[in-house]
Amino acid sequence: MTTRTETRSDGELEILCDNLVRIFKSEGVEVVALQGLDLFVRTGELLAVVGASGSGKSTLLNILSGLDIPSAGVARVAGADLLTMSGRDRVRYRRHTVGFLFQQATSNLLPYLSAIENIQLPMALARTPKRTRHDRALELLEVLGIPQVADRGLGEMSGGQQQRVALAVALANEPRVLLADEPTGELDHQSSEEVFGAIQRANAAFGTTVVVVTHDPLVSEHVQRTVGIRDGRTSSEVLRRTAIDEHGGESVIAEEYAVLDRAGRLQLPREFTTTLAMKDRVRLDLESDHIGVWPDRPRADSGEQEVSGG
Numbered sequence: 001m002t003t004r005t006e007t008r009s010d011g012e013l014e015i016l017c018d019n020l021v022r023i024f025k026s027e028g029v030e031v032v033a034l035q036g037l038d039l040f041v042r043t044g045e046l047l048a049v050v051g052a053s054g055s056g057k058s059t060l061l062n063i064l065s066g067l068d069i070p071s072a073g074v075a076r077v078a079g080a081d082l083l084t085m086s087g088r089d090r091v092r093y094r095r096h097t098v099g100f101l102f103q104q105a106t107s108n109l110l111p112y113l114s115a116i117e118n119i120q121l122p123m124a125l126a127r128t129p130k131r132t133r134h135d136r137a138l139e140l141l142e143v144l145g146i147p148q149v150a151d152r153g154l155g156e157m158s159g160g161q162q163q164r165v166a167l168a169v170a171l172a173n174e175p176r177v178l179l180a181d182e183p184t185g186e187l188d189h190q191s192s193e194e195v196f197g198a199i200q201r202a203n204a205a206f207g208t209t210v211v212v213v214t215h216d217p218l219v220s221e222h223v224q225r226t227v228g229i230r231d232g233r234t235s236s237e238v239l240r241r242t243a244i245d246e247h248g249g250e251s252v253i254a255e256e257y258a259v260l261d262r263a264g265r266l267q268l269p270r271e272f273t274t275t276l277a278m279k280d281r282v283r284l285d286l287e288s289d290h291i292g293v294w295p296d297r298p299r300a301d302s303g304e305q306e307v308s309g310g
């Protein structure tokens with residue numbers, strides 16, 4: 001694992017979370033669900049977010065979707081300030097700026113409407129002219145690879161087709177950002193591939209910025225960047241790039257980074273710290289091109305194993 005700091009220009013960022021804090025209070029007990037989370041997503045990027053249960057993923061998605069308000073920090077999406085936004089702007093934000101895709105397709109769909117009627121519904125609510133609604137719905141069905149289901153009801157579609165119709169509903173009002181919560185969680189492998197392929201096509205065709213919370217390796221291992229959340233903070237990133245070997249063959253190279261925040265904080269992976277019995281404090285050595293992190297015991301008997309490079 002290596003450490004990554006980025007130079008960022010806020011101008012190209014569609015999502016900017018800086019030192020985001022969300023504290024829940026219930027019956028006198030405080031739960032700090034997000035404790036200084038940083039997340040930067042470029043316009044048009046397709047990003048996966050992974051993390052153990054309770055790490056803060058849903059809390060983050062609820063904030064990005066405008067449903068919940070953070071306790072402190074900065075959260076900006078497509079130029080909207082999610083801490084100070086008025087109630088009216090919040091309604092418009094949820095209708096036009098962000099689209100949502102849930103684990104269960106039926107959360108986005110009305111059972112008594114056909115696929116094309118479902119897709120046109122959010123456009124009707126946004127007062128889009130009838131003709132435009134119909135054309136846009138057909139275009140979405142085409143791009144997402146399911147033109148044949150236009151007039152079908154929910155019961156006449158497979159799970160993967162239903163989820164792609166739900167995706168079309170989410171994209172109907174041309175949101176700048178799509179937020180997806182375990183969109184392949186209930187699907188078999190083939191349907192998952194179809195749905196993830198449709199998300200990728202929408203991202204490429206419409207330039208929609210996409211954040212997918214997922215446990216599905218099919219998704220997290222096939223995006224260029226996967227962000228790991230631990231204890232309410234972004235703790236790691238995996239970046240993937242395609243390399244061409246000398247015979248012209250392509251292979252994907254994945255590199256894992258630890259995230260270094262603006263305050264200089266870094267989360268060491270638990271397996272590294274437990275392997276070297278690191279607890280409470282560590283010794284740091286600045287070398288010319290890296291920082292050494294050592295267990296808190298005399299060097300002579302430490303075995304001098306290095307765990308972090310620059």
Ligand SMILES: Nc1ncnc2c1ncn2[C@@H]1O[C@H](COP(=O)(O)OP(=O)(O)OP(=O)(O)O)[C@@H](O)[C@H]1O
Nearest residue numbers: 024026031033051052053054055056057058059060
């Ligand atoms: N409304 C709430 N009131 C009190 N605590 C909450 C509330 N919502 C979330 N939490 C707590 O905040 C922490 C983060 O929860 P969150 O649901 O964001 O995690 P998650 O990563 O989405 O988990 P999962 O993968 O199980 O959905 C947990 O400790 C959770 O118990």
